Amino acid sequence: VTSDFFGRQYHVSGSGIIIDSEGHIVTNNHVVEDARSIYLELVDGRSFSADIVGTDPLSDLAVIKIDATDLPYANWGDSSTLSLGEWVLAIGNALGEGIIVSQGIVSRLNASVDVGGNTLYGLIQTTAAINPGNSGGPLVNMSGEVIGITSVKIVASEVEGMGFAISSNEAKPVIEDIICHGHVTYPWLGVGVLTVNSLIAAARDLSVDKGALIETVVAGSPAEAAGLRKGDVITRFNDQEISNIADLVQAIRTSGIGEEVEIVFVRGEDTRTTSARLIERPDS
Template sequence: MKPLSILVSAALLGSASLATLPAQAALPGNVAGQEMPSLAPMLEQVTPAVVSINVAGTHVSRQRIPDAFRFFFGPNAPQEQTREQPFEGLGSGVIIDAKNGYVVTNNHVVDEADKIEVSLTDGRTFKAKKIGADKDVDIALLQIEADGLTQIQQADSDELRVGDFAVAIGNPLGLGQTVTSGIVSALGRSDLQVENLENFIQTDAAINRGNSGGALVNLRGELIGINTAIIGPNGGNIGIGFAIPVNMMKNLVKQIVDHGEVRRGYLGIMGGELTHELAKAMGYKSGQGAFVSQVLEDSAADKAGIKAGDIVTHIDGKAVKSFGELRAKVATLGEGAKVKLGLVRDGDEKTVTVTLTGQSDAKEAAGEALHPRLDGAEFENDSKGIKVTKVAERSPAAYTGLEQGDIIVGVNRQRVKTVKDLEKILDSNGDGGVLALNIIRGRTSLYLVIR
C-alpha cells in the first residue's frame, strides 16, 4: 500500500516529483503527525452500553366465530377461535443505569415475549426481566443482574438541531453490533401512524431491522434517541429512519421506576395542526404551533385559562412545531407535572402554568354504561376522536371486535368527537337499533356493526 500512498500524495502536491518526496508521505489529515479524524475513540467508550436482545414466545391470536357458524356446533359452541404461534425475534437495547441493570428498548421488540436475553459486547449473556412498558410510545424497560456494566450518558434532545451529526448503533439483521452515521434530518415528526404518540427524530443514519431499541448518539457519545422505525420498501433502509427523543424516554422510565407503570399526563384540549391558512386567519405569522379548537370542561387546560382559538407555541420554553409534538410531550411528562405553555391569543403572547391531570381523570366513560355490547371497554376523548384505552379479554367489547388503540370517529354516519357525542347517539338509538361504528385502526378505516 505504500506506493499507492506516495502516488496519491504526489498528485495532491502538484509539481513535486516522486524522487523528492519523503520516505513516509502523509495523506491530508495526518500532516505533521496529526491523527486522522475518527469516531473510533468515542465509539470505544459508547458501544459497550449498546446490547443485543433475543426474544422468544408464543403469539396468541383470537378470532370471533360468526353467529351463523356457531349454530352448527350447538349451544356450547365457543364464541372465539384461539391460535398459538411460536415466534423468535431480535433487537437492540441501551444500558441507561449500570448500577440497577436497567436496559431500554422498544416495546415491540419484547412484547409478548416469554424469554428475553440480553447479550453484551464482551460476550456475556443474561436473562432479562421486563419492568414496564409504554405501548403508545413504544418504550420498554428491562432489568438484568450483572456486574461491570457500562451505561450511556444522556443528552438533552430538546437542544437538537437539524444538521447535527448522529450515529446509530445496534444489531441490524442479526449481524452483530453495527455502527452507521448521518445527520439529524428533521425534528418533531408526527402523523406517521407508526405509534399512537409520535414526536420522532428523523435521521439518515442507516437503520435496519434489528436496530430497533438501539442507540442514536451525538458526536460526544451522548444518547439522543432510541431507534424505532424506518420508511423503506420491504423494510430496507433508504435513509429515512426515526428515533424516540431521549427526553421522552427519560420521563417514561422515571414513571415506570417510581410507579411500576406509566401515568400519562393529560391536558384536556382538542385541536389540530396549524396550517398556513389557519395561521393567517388567526392573525399569527408563524406556521408552527398547535391550534386549540376545544377545551374540555374542568380539565387542566380549562383550570389554567386556556381557551379555544389559542395557539400553543412553546412548552417549558421550547418551541412547539405541531399539535402531534405537543400531544406526545404532554402525555409523556406524567401525571402531576407542571408545565409552562406559551400561547398566542388574538395576536398577544401569553404564558400559563398548567398542572397536568392523570389519565384516570381523562376517562369519560366505561363501555358498560354506554351499551351492553361495549362492556369491557374503556374510552377517553382524544384529539382525533374517541380513543379505546382498554378492552378486557373475553368481554362483549372484545367479541364485538374493538381493540385497544382504536379511534371511534363516527356512529351511523354521524361524526363523533367526544364520549358525550357517543352517549347522545346511543341514547337516541334505543336498545334494539343497529350501530355502525366507524373505526380508525392504524392506517385503516373500518366499520364494526353492533346488533
C-alpha cells in the first residue's frame, strides 16, 4: 500500500521469491518503494504482513521479511551457465490474478536497460511473457532453479517479447549485503564514461574503437588520484577487457572496496597503465 502526494492510498501488486526458511523474500525495489505497508499471500493461502529489510535502487532489488519459519524456499541457480535459446519459465502474480506461469527462451545475455534514469546491467532478456505483477518473481530454468528475478518489460507498439530479469549471479551478492547490513555498498572509481564505438571514435578522433571513454573525473576520487583524465579511454581493468560501459561497471562492482586495481587506458596514441585503490561509493 502506497500513498500519493495528496495522501490517497493505492495498491501495487508484485511478486517475490522465498530465499530461506527464516522468511526472507527477495523482490524488486520498485515493487516496495514508498510502501507504507506490505502484505503478501503464500501459495498455500497464508497471509502475512512484511517488513522491509533493505532496498537497493541501483540494482532494483529489495529484501522483505515475514514472521515465519520452516518455510520452503527456492533453489538458487547459476546464471553463468545459461545459453541463448535455452527454455525458461517466468512465474509471478501477473495482473494480481495469482500465480501464472509463462514460458519462453533466453534471447540475450548481459543486456542493459535504462529505467527511470538508472541503468540496470547484466540482465537476461527473455521472450517469456512478463506482465504487471510479475515484477520480483522468479525466472527459472528447466531444473526449477532461479536464474533470474523478473524486473523490466519494454512496452511499445512496435515491440513484442522484450522482458528482462536480473541474473541470479548479479542478484546474489546484493541480497547477501542487504540481509547482513540492511543496505548495499559498492566500490567506486569516480568517473563518468561513454561507450566507444566506431562512430564515437571517428567523431572524437580516438585511436581505438572500443572501450570506456572518460567524460568526467570526480574531484578527490580514486580515478583522479590515479591520474586519469577526461578523454582517456579505459580498455582493461585488472584482467578484464573493457569494450563498453557495461564491462567497466561489472568490473568495478565485482572488485572489493579498498582493492588496488590495475587500469590500462589509451591517451591519444599512447597506451598507459595506472593503478587505483577503490573506495566505497559515496551514496551507497
